[in-house]
Amino acid sequence: MSLSLLAPIGLLALLGVLVPLALHLTRKATQQRVDFAALRWLKVQARPRRSWSLHERVLLVLRSTLVTLLALLLAAPVLTRVPAADLPWVVVVPGSAPSPITAGAKWRWLSPGFPDYAQAEPASGAPIASLLRELDAQLPADTALTVVAPSKLSGLDGARSQLSRGVQLRVMPEQPTASVTAAQLGSVRVALFEDAGSTQSTRYLKAAGVAWQTQSALQRRIELTVSNADSLVGKPSADWVIWLKRAVPAHLQAWLADGGTLLLAHDALLPARAEAVALWRDQAGKPLLVGSAFARGRLLQWTQPLSPATLPQLLEPDFPQHLRAALEAPPQAPNLAPSSQLLSAAKVSASPLRAQPLNTWLACFICLVWLAERWLACSPRRDASE
Amino acid sequence: MATPELIPPALRASLKGLRLQTRALSHASGFGLHASGGRGSGVEFVQYRAYEPGDAPRMIDWKLYARADRFFVREAERDSPLEILLLLDTSASMAQQDAQRPNYTRLDAARSLAACVVLLAHQQGEQFSLATINASDGLRLMPAGTGARHRDRCFGHLLGAQALGKAASDAQLRPLWQHTRAGSSVLLLSDGFDDALLDLATRLASARRQVLSVQLLCAEERDFPYEGGMQFHDVEAGVALVGDGKAMRAEFLQRFAQARAELAARFASVGIRHYSHFLDQALELPLRYLFARSAR
Numbered sequence: 017m018s019l020s021l022l023a024p025i026g027l028l029a030l031l032g033v034l035v036p037l038a039l040h041l042t043r044k045a046t047q048q049r050v051d052f053a054a055l056r057w058l059k060v061q062a063r064p065r066r067s068w069s070l071h072e073r074v075l076l077v078l079r080s081t082l083v084t085l086l087a088l089l090l091a092a093p094v095l096t097r098v099p100a101a102d103l104p105w106v107v108v109v110p111g112s113a114p115s116p117i118t119a120g121a122k123w124r125w126l127s128p129g130f131p132d133y134a135q136a137e138p139a140s141g142a143p144i145a146s147l148l149r150e151l152d153a154q155l156p157a158d159t160a161l162t163v164v165a166p167s168k169l170s171g172l173d174g175a176r177s178q179l180s181r182g183v184q185l186r187v188m189p190e191q192p193t194a195s196v197t198a199a200q201l202g203s204v205r206v207a208l209f210e211d212a213g214s215t216q217s218t219r220y221l222k223a224a225g226v227a228w229q230t231q232s233a234l235q236r237r238i239e240l241t242v243s244n245a246d247s248l249v250g251k252p253s254a255d256w257v258i259w260l261k262r263a264v265p266a267h268l269q270a271w272l273a274d275g276g277t278l279l280l281a282h283d284a285l286l287p288a289r290a291e292a293v294a295l296w297r298d299q300a301g302k303p304l305l306v307g308s309a310f311a312r313g314r315l316l317q318w319t320q321p322l323s324p325a326t327l328p329q330l331l332e333p334d335f336p337q338h339l340r341a342a343l344e345a346p347p348q349a350p351n352l353a354p355s356s357q358l359l360s361a362a363k364v365s366a367s368p369l370r371a372q373p374l375n376t377w378l379a380c381f382i383c384l385v386w387l388a389e390r391w392l393a394c395s396p397r398r399d400a401s402e
Numbered sequence: 403m404a405t406p407e408l409i410p411p412a413l414r415a416s417l418k419g420l421r422l423q424t425r426a427l428s429h430a431s432g433f434g435l436h437a438s439g440g441r442g443s444g445v446e447f448v449q450y451r452a453y454e455p456g457d458a459p460r461m462i463d464w465k466l467y468a469r470a471d472r473f474f475v476r477e478a479e480r481d482s483p484l485e486i487l488l489l490l491d492t493s494a495s496m497a498q499q500d501a502q503r504p505n506y507t508r509l510d511a512a513r514s515l516a517a518c519v520v521l522l523a524h525q526q527g528e529q530f531s532l533a534t535i536n537a538s539d540g541l542r543l544m545p546a547g548t549g550a551r552h553r554d555r556c557f558g559h560l561l562g563a564q565a566l567g568k569a570a571s572d573a574q575l576r577p578l579w580q581h582t583r584a585g586s587s588v589l590l591l592s593d594g595f596d597d598a599l600l601d602l603a604t605r606l607a608s609a610r611r612q613v614l615s616v617q618l619l620c621a622e623e624r625d626f627p628y629e630g631g632m633q634f635h636d637v638e639a640g641v642a643l644v645g646d647g648k649a650m651r652a653e654f655l656q657r658f659a660q661a662r663a664e665l666a667a668r669f670a671s672v673g674i675r676h677y678s679h680f681l682d683q684a685l686e687l688p689l690r691y692l693f694a695r696s697a698r
Contacts, residue, residue, distance in 0.1 A: 047631045047633040048631070048632050048633065049632075049633045049635060050628065050632055050633070050634060050635065051498050051635050051636075052498070052623075052635060052636065052643075053494075053495035053498050053593060053595055053623075053636060053637070053638065054623050054654075055634055055635075055636035055639070055641060056595075057654055057657040057658045058634060058643055058645070058654050059650065059653055059654075059657075060643060060645050060650075
């Protein structure tokens, strides 16, 4: 149990002690009154020496104490209770191979709430570095900590984690996970809504849809369906929508805001959206396809009419790949790192946990001292002596 | 007898060697210890002289006539009493006291001196009167008289005197002239700061009264022991003076000593016997100076 100050700069307010000191200093001329009848032979020779003295010393002490306590209050004192040393902890990252529990240590899952290891394995995906930091802040300073982790970890910070204690890392082999087959990836439904006047441009898009179906088995299957724009009633039941009509109906916009991907023609009447980013540029750098976020969906738009004259890339052989790359959601940022990179050798100071703020107690004490000072200052005993 | 407050026993014992006497001739008639210089009926024999027409037949010494068969008149010294007026200044400046000896003011010393003189006068069978004077109460006079009762009345008057108010004015002092006559003694007990009283004393001395003066001063007025910032108050004038004691000392001592010397010279020039008494000295010193028994 130790007293510490959260804001030691508040102690600068101790300079305020000078205020009651100055108030109590009197430069009163120390004059002693004496009856003197032979005054006519006295001449004022010199000004009487004025001496400095402190009057009302008890009150001065009380007031200085008050100022000191106020300065202490400003400095936010806290009582830090160092918790007693605990058994060593062993935390296991979900996803590592099961390890036998050793006696003499606390086994926990590295998961929110740190459940007991004996319970069921929680879902992986929790931010590991954040949980480690939380655990490090909670545990007493001299409790040993061991982390059991698989060889690859996700959910880490941008830099190696710096904790306040040395942590032992035990790397376990990962659980064998089944390889993902193409059938598990699922398929994407693309709906193409054409207008009466856009039949020419849909040729190229239909050709791209055919090209998508013949792509490699490791990618998702894409199924393209073509229908008339006027036949759309309600929200489309597709993942991606290519809309070639100028007017964008409200239900389509609602579907877009819910999280759909919409590709519009260059002359579509767009709702207000954020700044567009070029997703496909030609060799000169001119954007051909721009995209932006719209609520939870993605809004893409051609910058040129879909005809070979204005968009020569329509005739290129890699047009389907470019179109697919633009329509696909941006890939997830890589966040796997080897677990040996988890910890840093540098240490941070332990956070003062369980710091009990003393502000209320100090404020009560200050009130008492202030009442005492007021009573002393205004008591009739003092008036009588004045 | 005198209460212990007025006359301490030591002072009472020192009164033994003292005697009220006068240099001047008093023309009062009556019984007394003092020689008047005039010839008349009395006790002390001076001479026999021949009878002259007009002498009272009573004064003829018949024994001598039987021997000499001629008329002779017996002459003796004529006794006359001493009349002494005690004038006590009871202005506020008389209430000043020394820091060394609080509760002993100038008025207390004056009271003791006056009581001693009253006692002496009573012992000698003289006539004595007592007057206290200040501006607020005016002149309070105990008329001349003799005897134990008169002495006790004087003591009572002394005990009841209080020092307050300013110094008396000339108009208030004027009635005193009726209570003194040429040849009588006046004893002035004052601090010497009131000009009206000093003028009265000089005029009385010029008018053939025998004036004795005791100037009562505090030891602090002689030494000026004040250090540091002081606030000097003149209670009579209501004036205050603020200054540093140490810095004012030399000049005050010089000016005050000069003023005292001037007063002594002024009194000496009109024949007033003057004594400056300081409160830290024994009270018998002024009495001894003024009334020591000396060979006539």
